[in-house]
Amino acid sequence: MNITIDEAHLTDTSIYVVYEGEESRFRLTESRKQRMTLTWFYGRSDQETDALVVGMGQRSKLTLEQVRRTGASAARALLKENKTGGALIRPSVRDGGSSSRISIQEELQAWVEGWMYGLYQFNKHRGVTANLQSLSLHLRLEDWEGLSRKDLEAVIRTAEIRIEGTQFTRDLVNESPETLNPEAFVAVVEDRFKKAPVQLHVYRGQELRDRQMNGLIAVGAGSKYDPAMIEISYNGAGSGKESPHIVLIGKGVTFDMGGMNVKIGRDISDARMDMGGAAAVVGAMDILVSHKAPVRVTALIAVADNLSGPDAMLPSSVVHYPNGLSVQVANTDGEGRLIIADALLHASNLGADKVIDIATLTGNVGAALGLEIAGIWGDPQITADMVEIGERNGERLWPMPLMDEYESELRSDYADLKNVGTSTLAGAITAALFIRHFVADSMEWVHIDMAGTVQYKREFPHSAAGATGYGARLLADYVEKQFLQA
Known part of the structure; x- marks a missing residue:
């Protein structure tokens, strides 16, 4: 640079x-x-x-x-x-x-x-x-009146930190699936933060079973690569300051074949980008840590492949969660919400005050909002703050409703919930309603569906085709703003 x-x-x-x-x-x-x-x-x-x-x-x-x-x-x-x-x-x-x-x-x-x-x-x-x-x-x-050379250098350094985090996000989303599988994703994150002042722990294997992270276990069963929950904790606020605990949750499905409800189409190479939410969370953490932001934040990144195979989760399977809810898997291609549920329950165990989950969750949100703006559901104040930030940094959001009347779409004949609705309508809203069932009463929460904004499908004058890096700056800016206002 x-x-x-x-x-x-x-x-x-x-x-x-x-x-x-x-x-x-x-x-x-x-x-x-x-x-x-x-x-x-x-x-x-x-x-x-x-x-x-x-x-x-x-x-x-x-x-x-x-x-x-x-x-x-x-x-x-x-x-x-x-x-x-x-x-x-x-x-x-x-x-x-x-x-x-x-x-x-x-x-x-x-x-x-x-x-x-x-x-x-x-x-x-x-x-x-x-x-x-x-x-x-x-x-x-001379063109930047009122600013000294030192001021210019400081602004340039801030911009470099933000773009490095964003471009790390873009690299992850653009990566090919034979290179970036769930185990490789964990390794990349571990390498990126190995010298950073964070605590990093990866839950996998027996630890996933011990913590009953059954959504991840079920979704990842069809892959030869083990699923994982990555936890990155950063406290730049110090122990002497009362700080809200913000948790960022990212969906990291490194290839979404749809499971046994297999996707079909001439080219499904975009399925490698179904970890855009996870990449955004990793990029945001990179920005916050590099900027030495005075914040207290934890990232929870749920990583898995959603493939078909002899051990894969079957349609009509039931996933049991430790909060007592059981979920009928009506469609194995509705996998993202199953692993976000694990992360939300874990966030509650960590004592989270505010939680933001971000995911390439539904094609339906793109049908509603297009490819330049993501949908956001949940807490009104967090939503308003994030919409304002998005208008300034270009990662825009549109508030969407949590329609209680649509809860009937998620009723199951033999479990507490279905993971997808019966109708072809309002799929993004019913997905948000499903996720809400796993939010603890003690947490303020929003859900961001960024499926439309994860990539440009063609080249534009301002961008190459491929991953946009959406979400990294948005999340980092929101977290930092909360502590600046505290």
């Missing part, structure tokens, strides 16, 4: 920021100043630097996500032109522009995050098509 200050002479491209209704050094129509509009001006000789003009729309309506996506788009545009770097040239308010509703520090961080986000490429399994090109970003101190 090569970002420099006042070394613009090292670059072969200048990146000029322009706003609607404001003067610029280029002859541009107002349409070329609209947000996320890129215009190239090529040098007329080898001695003349090329220029990329990036439209930002109206300065008074500028958002942080708009800045991030523009920065990402600019970086990707330079990559496609085989450039070595870009010098960002930003007009200030004193140049005659209107004021912005975001602070200059926030704007700078968004530029840096977006730039690095746009440069992301997953090259691990590529050979001759791998793109290992590097690209530097050069900042000018």
